[in-house]
Amino acid sequence: MxxxxxxxxxxxxxxxxxxxxxxxxxxxxxxxxxxxxxxxAFCGVxxxxxxxxxxxxxxxGDSPFLWDLRWIPFLLAIFYGGxxxxxxxxxxxxxxxxxxxxxxxxxxxxxxxxxxxxxxxPLHNWYHRFNRYQKVLISFAASVMTFSIMLISLRxxxxxxxxxxxxxxxxxxxxxxxxxxxxxxxLVAVLLMENIIDNTRxxxxxxxxxxxxxxxxxIIRDNRWVFLNESGLKMFGATDERxxxxxxxxxxxxxxxxxxxKESFTHIASEKxxxxxxxxxxxxxxxxxxxxxxxxxxxxxxxxxxxQIVIRDISARKQIESxxxxxxxxxxxxxxxxxxxxxxxxxxxxxxINQTGVTMLHAGDKSQVIGRPMSDFIxxxxxxxxxxxxxxxxxxxxxxxxxxxxxxxxxxxxxxxxRALPTVYHGHPAQLIIVSDITELKKSREILQQSEKLTVVGxxxxxxxxxxRNPLTSLRGFVQLFxxxxxxxxxxxxxxxLSEIDRINTIVGELLxxxxxxxxxFEDKNLLFVIEDVLALLQPQAHLLNIQFFTHFQTSxxxxxxxxxxxxxxxxxxxxxxMEAMPDGGEIHIYVEVGQDQVSIRxxxxxxxxxxxxxxxxxxxxxxTKEKGxxxxxxxxxxxxxxxxxxxxxxxxxxxxxxxxxxLPIAVGTTxxxxxxxxxxx
Numbered sequence: 184m185x186x187x188x189x190x191x192x193x194x195x196x197x198x199x200x201x202x203x204x205x206x207x208x209x210x211x212x213x214x215x216x217x218x219x220x221x222x223x224a225f226c227g228v229x230x231x232x233x234x235x236x237x238x239x240x241x242x243x244g245d246s247p248f249l250w251d252l253r254w255i256p257f258l259l260a261i262f263y264g265g266x267x268x269x270x271x272x273x274x275x276x277x278x279x280x281x282x283x284x285x286x287x288x289x290x291x292x293x294x295x296x297x298x299x300x301x302x303x304x305p306l307h308n309w310y311h312r313f314n315r316y317q318k319v320l321i322s323f324a325a326s327v328m329t330f331s332i333m334l335i336s337l338r339x340x341x342x343x344x345x346x347x348x349x350x351x352x353x354x355x356x357x358x359x360x361x362x363x364x365x366x367x368x369x370l371v372a373v374l375l376m377e378n379i380i381d382n383t384r385x386x387x388x389x390x391x392x393x394x395x396x397x398x399x400x401x402i403i404r405d406n407r408w409v410f411l412n413e414s415g416l417k418m419f420g421a422t423d424e425r426x427x428x429x430x431x432x433x434x435x436x437x438x439x440x441x442x443x444x445k446e447s448f449t450h451i452a453s454e455k456x457x458x459x460x461x462x463x464x465x466x467x468x469x470x471x472x473x474x475x476x477x478x479x480x481x482x483x484x485x486x487x488x489x490x491q492i493v494i495r496d497i498s499a500r501k502q503i504e505s506x507x508x509x510x511x512x513x514x515x516x517x518x519x520x521x522x523x524x525x526x527x528x529x530x531x532x533x534x535x536i537n538q539t540g541v542t543m544l545h546a547g548d549k550s551q552v553i554g555r556p557m558s559d560f561i562x563x564x565x566x567x568x569x570x571x572x573x574x575x576x577x578x579x580x581x582x583x584x585x586x587x588x589x590x591x592x593x594x595x596x597x598x599x600x601x602r603a604l605p606t607v608y609h610g611h612p613a614q615l616i617i618v619s620d621i622t623e624l625k626k627s628r629e630i631l632q633q634s635e636k637l638t639v640v641g642x643x644x645x646x647x648x649x650x651x652r653n654p655l656t657s658l659r660g661f662v663q664l665f666x667x668x669x670x671x672x673x674x675x676x677x678x679x680x681l682s683e684i685d686r687i688n689t690i691v692g693e694l695l696x697x698x699x700x701x702x703x704x705f706e707d708k709n710l711l712f713v714i715e716d717v718l719a720l721l722q723p724q725a726h727l728l729n730i731q732f733f734t735h736f737q738t739s740x741x742x743x744x745x746x747x748x749x750x751x752x753x754x755x756x757x758x759x760x761x762m763e764a765m766p767d768g769g770e771i772h773i774y775v776e777v778g779q780d781q782v783s784i785r786x787x788x789x790x791x792x793x794x795x796x797x798x799x800x801x802x803x804x805x806x807x808t809k810e811k812g813x814x815x816x817x818x819x820x821x822x823x824x825x826x827x828x829x830x831x832x833x834x835x836x837x838x839x840x841x842x843x844x845x846x847l848p849i850a851v852g853t854t855x856x857x858x859x860x861x862x863x864x865x
Contacts (some may be wrong), residue, residue, distance in 0.1 A: 219264040223271030226260030231279045310391040326369035399494035404486045420468035425460030474501040524618035545592045562588035572603045598622045606629040707742045707850045717754045736775045741782045744850040749823045756816040764790025786843045793835040
């Protein structure tokens with residue numbers, strides 16, 4: 184009896200063993216139909232073999248009582264093979280029983296199989312929602328239920344065969360033993376199956392992770408490859424793993440690293456410690472050279488010591504690093520060889536200066552500049568402006584470009600434009616100061632402005648000559664009168680003569696002031712007096728052209744901080760353009776409107792106007808609407824107004840005249856009593 188029982192137990196475990204060997208990679212995927220069918224086939228064959236080796240436990244009269252564990256593989260087929268697995272095992276079992284058995288035995292097996300199938304197939308999906316211990320309890324209940332149904336079927340079968348005396352004689356001792364064997368065999372089979380599934384799932388998932396890893400993962404033993412994942416085959420360009428597996432590691436390793444490889448393997452074998460990341464180069468079957476990071480870890484493979492190697496392709500990273508280094512070098516050259524001085528400043532001190540700055544400051548090297556306060560290089564007159572712009576940048580605001588003066592190491596002063604921008608230097612906030620040398624540019628501007636002055640003087644010559652000739656004629660007449668006869672009313676004659684002489688002096692003085700080159704010295708001047716001086720200079724030419732000037736001044740008299748002769752040049756350019764736009768005469772109105780901290784001067788003429796599409800080009804060099812114009816007058820005027828921190832606007836339409844608005848800041852300390860107005864509103 185025990186021999187046959189042992190054989191039955193082995194037959195139960197046979198499908199489990201076959202599943203482990205032949206369905207290793209797919210066993211955990213219970214929704215795979217082919218896997219379920221194969222599982223059912225294995226279990227069905229095991230059930231048939233159990234029937235071929237029945238367990239002999241007693242006799243009934245002259246015939247021994249035979250039983251077996253055929254239903255345990257059938258139960259496994261349903262639980263682990265699902266509908267298809269259970270159906271496959273069912274067909275094999277019933278087909279064999281029909282082939283070898285009698286009619287009543289076949290009916291008994293058929294009834295049992297149908298009952299088991301209908302009971303347990305619906306439990307298949309539900310069964311696998313539980314953990315291993317819950318499955319053991321469910322399997323215990325299922326095996327007890329199965330054994331109970333078997334006993335009922337056996338009772339019916341013995342009743343049909345008139346062998347109930349055996350059931351009554353041996354039932355109390357035989358059937359508990361059979362039940363215990365049945366339940367234990369079921370539970371052991373379930374535990375083994377669950378253990379196989381868990382181990383298989385872990386190993387398959389681990390293999391899946393290795394195969395899908397972006398890094399190359401391999402196993403090395405005795406300096407030869409014994410395993411390499413898919414990423415490794417792709418990295419080395421191998422079409423077949425036999426090109427690498429079994430071959431020496433040094434076949435693909437660059438010769439420069441053979442010695443290091445040997446030392447690493449020796450260290451791992453002796454110390455049993457992982458080797459940190461190393462950068463090695465490998466040859467590929469494509470003929471390329473790969474830059475990689477390599478890490479070695481002690482490993483046990485197939486119960487033998489080995490080395491796990493993890494290789495990461497860093498060729499792309501190396502390429503990017505190389506490009507970044509090249510770009511950094513190019514950027515460094517751009518900064519160092521830039522035509523502008525570039526300071527990096529923090530806390531008022533210079534942290535960096537480019538080579539251009541060293542040259543322009545006449546310093547021996549960068550060490551003579553770095554670390555020094557910026558106040559050593561900025562002219563004292565501009566310390567306040569420079570510090571204000573730096574503070575604006577530090578607080579995230581925008582600082583405008585300012586004209587300042589820079590002091591060289593030899594004491595010479597340069598005219599410069601300074602722009603401050605936020606930056607980060609060595610991980611800390613700082614300010615990038617860009618300094619442009621405009622010394623030559625300012626000289627060019629002076630030459631251009633002087634040229635424009637001479638042009639204006641030449642154009643004014645006719646009117647000025649006419650105005651000077653009139654008082655000279657009067658003076659000549661009075662002198663002749665004194666020569667030939669006595670004049671009774673001497674006081675009136677003297678008054679007229681002095682008035683005419685003063686008029687000549689005024690015109691010539693204004694002409695000299697305009698034409699004479701003069702340094703741009705800023706002083707507080709009364710704006711109304713400046714405008715009146717310009718009108719006095721232009722009045723003779725306006726008289727010839729039948730043009731009248733009308734002024735509209737407020738009661739307040741604003742002072743502005745200006746270079747008087749430069750500002751007069753702007754007003755003359757504006758008024759001359761208006762006069763030239765009115766060949767048939769007309770009126771020019773000058774409005775002065777005072778605001779809280781600004782003053783607006785508005786010039787309104789009755790000329791031909793400027794087409795709207797040409798307005799955006801006003802102020803561009805050599806753009807003019809006059810037949811013999813140069814286009815430089817307004818450009819120079821824009822430059823002068825900008826140097827006074829003001830703005831200039833043009834409003835015009837063809838045929839309706841032109842309005843020019845000049846907005847200038849009022850000098851600090853000037854008290855204005857008039858209300859604030861919108862200065863640029865027409």
